[in-house]
Amino acid sequence: MAPVVVAEHLTKHYGRRLGVEDVSFAAGAGEVLGLLGPNGSGKTTILRILTGYLQASSGRAWVAGFDIVEQGLEARRRIGYVPEDVPLYPSMRVGEFLAFMGRLKGLGARPLRQAVDATCTRLALEAVRGLAIGKLSRGYRQRVMIAQALLNDPDVLILDEPTNGLDPRQIIEVRELIRSLSARHTILVTSHILSEIERVATRVAILLNGRLLSVQPLEQGASPRLRVRVRAASPDAVRAALGAVPGVTGIVSQTPVADGVQDLVVQLGAPSAAEAVAARLAAGDFGLLEMTETRTDLEGLFLELTGRAAA
Amino acid sequence: MRTFTTLLAKETRALFVSPIAYAVMAVFLLLMGYTFTAMLFLNKIATLVHAFFQASMLLLLIVPVITMRLLAEERRSGTLELLLTSPVREIEVVLAKFLASMAVIVTMLAPTVAYPITLQIFGDPDWGPVYSGYLGLVLLGGALTSLGLAISALTANQIVAASVSLGLFLLMWMLDSLGSLLPDPYGAIVVNLSLLAHFTPFATGALYLSDLGFFTTLILLGLLLSVRALARR
Numbered sequence: 174m175a176p177v178v179v180a181e182h183l184t185k186h187y188g189r190r191l192g193v194e195d196v197s198f199a200a201g202a203g204e205v206l207g208l209l210g211p212n213g214s215g216k217t218t219i220l221r222i223l224t225g226y227l228q229a230s231s232g233r234a235w236v237a238g239f240d241i242v243e244q245g246l247e248a249r250r251r252i253g254y255v256p257e258d259v260p261l262y263p264s265m266r267v268g269e270f271l272a273f274m275g276r277l278k279g280l281g282a283r284p285l286r287q288a289v290d291a292t293c294t295r296l297a298l299e300a301v302r303g304l305a306i307g308k309l310s311r312g313y314r315q316r317v318m319i320a321q322a323l324l325n326d327p328d329v330l331i332l333d334e335p336t337n338g339l340d341p342r343q344i345i346e347v348r349e350l351i352r353s354l355s356a357r358h359t360i361l362v363t364s365h366i367l368s369e370i371e372r373v374a375t376r377v378a379i380l381l382n383g384r385l386l387s388v389q390p391l392e393q394g395a396s397p398r399l400r401v402r403v404r405a406a407s408p409d410a411v412r413a414a415l416g417a418v419p420g421v422t423g424i425v426s427q428t429p430v431a432d433g434v435q436d437l438v439v440q441l442g443a444p445s446a447a448e449a450v451a452a453r454l455a456a457g458d459f460g461l462l463e464m465t466e467t468r469t470d471l472e473g474l475f476l477e478l479t480g481r482a483a484a
Numbered sequence: 485m486r487t488f489t490t491l492l493a494k495e496t497r498a499l500f501v502s503p504i505a506y507a508v509m510a511v512f513l514l515l516m517g518y519t520f521t522a523m524l525f526l527n528k529i530a531t532l533v534h535a536f537f538q539a540s541m542l543l544l545l546i547v548p549v550i551t552m553r554l555l556a557e558e559r560r561s562g563t564l565e566l567l568l569t570s571p572v573r574e575i576e577v578v579l580a581k582f583l584a585s586m587a588v589i590v591t592m593l594a595p596t597v598a599y600p601i602t603l604q605i606f607g608d609p610d611w612g613p614v615y616s617g618y619l620g621l622v623l624l625g626g627a628l629t630s631l632g633l634a635i636s637a638l639t640a641n642q643i644v645a646a647s648v649s650l651g652l653f654l655l656m657w658m659l660d661s662l663g664s665l666l667p668d669p670y671g672a673i674v675v676n677l678s679l680l681a682h683f684t685p686f687a688t689g690a691l692y693l694s695d696l697g698f699f700t701t702l703i704l705l706g707l708l709l710s711v712r713a714l715a716r717r
Binding site for chain 1: 486487490491494498501561562563564565566567568569570571572573717
């Protein structure tokens with residue numbers, strides 16, 4: 174399947190300051206690619222280059238097959254963009270703003286009416302449609318912003334920190350919305366919060382100081398069990414015993430937690446291997462103190478990659 | 485074209501909804517009415533020359549107030565990012581803002597048509613200078629608006645935009661007197677950059693292509709600089 178978003182060797186300098194350097198990635202149809210990194214890592218810069226708001230110092234990018242510089246208008250017609258700061262015209266009414274944005278995106282009178290109706294319904298904006306945007310809560314303003322991005326049913330949705338400033342209920346709603354939209358759109362979403370990316374993305378691109386460290390797949394909806402943490406008083410015996418269990422792909426020793434007691438992270442080739450590990454540990458006398466499943470460790474990966482890069 | 489008309493409608497509405505436009509118009513018409521009446525009773529001559537010079541001076545002061553927020557406010561609030569990531573060209577954004585501002589200026593000038601009509605009722609004015617005077621005011625307004633727009637495109641601070649615009653306009657107006665102090669050819673060059681030197685013939689009923697070209701060039705230069713300022717990001 175041809176990628177919908179392609180970035181090749183993107184570099185951006187702000188004067189003498191580096192924004193991003195040599196960033197390359199691709200995202201396919203229906204994929205949710207999360208850009209993860211601390212503040213100032215270059216996430217927003219990458220999104221702004223892809224939307225045509227910033228011009229890259231070097232490198233190229235394509236959206237839906239259109240070069241974002243040479244075919245900028247065509248590329249931008251295929252993008253729905255939600256900037257981080259939710260910039261809106263406070264004096265405009267919600268319906269008026271959506272109609273304005275729809276016309277800018279090239280929608281004719283009838284499709285525009287239908288699109289505004291449909292997005293208002295989908296994002297539960299009917300009740301505030303006639304209100305001035307300046308009078309809306311942050312949550313509603315975020316919804317209005319997402320609604321304008323969806324008006325022309327774009328191939329690519331670009332969401333910059335979409336859950337910033339929202340309350341827990343609104344965060345859950347936005348997360349659900351992103352999941353539901355992923356069936357029809359390629360989505361690029363940024364966050365500096367690991368769990369946000371982990372919950373919505375199918376792949377994660379980890380950034381630090383403007384550099385892309387790694388792009389890793391995340392298994393949405395799959396059993397989270399590909400690792401088991403074992404705390405035992407006889408870690409060497411555990412290591413020897415589990416090394417022979419089918420489905421165990423690796424055992425990583427961690428720092429001892431007490432005299433003789435140590436945690437071991439057992440990596441599993443398949444979720445079913447967890448049962449075999451449990452059975453083997455129950456059968457022997459290993460001084461077993463604790464055995465827990467651990468989630469796919471994006472946090473660990475992030476810390477490992479960023480720690481390695483910082484070193 | 486549809487995108488442009490959408491932007492123009494939005495800009496025009498934004499300007500006319502704003503209380504700034506009405507405050508500016510009210511002040512302008514009040515001062516113009518005072519000048520016209522005073523000069524008419526003092527001189528008892530059916531001419532608008534003084535009114536045109538008064539209007540031109542007021543434009544120098546008023547246009548920065550109209551243009552200061554045009555792009556600076558969009559930049560400050562972040563809506564510029566929303567606009568420029570939509571399928572919109574920079575030139576469409578700039579032209580829409582320019583024409584909407586010109587609509588405010590023309591609307592502001594329109595009620596002053598009552599002055600020549602009054603002169604016609606009670607006297608016998610020469611209509612040539614009246615036409616050229618209004619043409620001069622529109623051209624001056626256009627030049628100031630496009631330059632103010634360009635300055636507004638360079639900053640996110642409205643006060644900075646207004647201050648720099650006002651300073652530039654006053655300097656360009658007064659270049660006339662500075663030019664007379666300089667030796668040729670510098671003096672002639674500086675005089676030729678003066679707004680006053682190019683506006684005076686319009687106000688007094690003399691139409692020169694050079695004056696027309698000067699204001700047209702300033703308008704195009706301001707628009708070009710605005711587009712360049714938006715495109716450089």
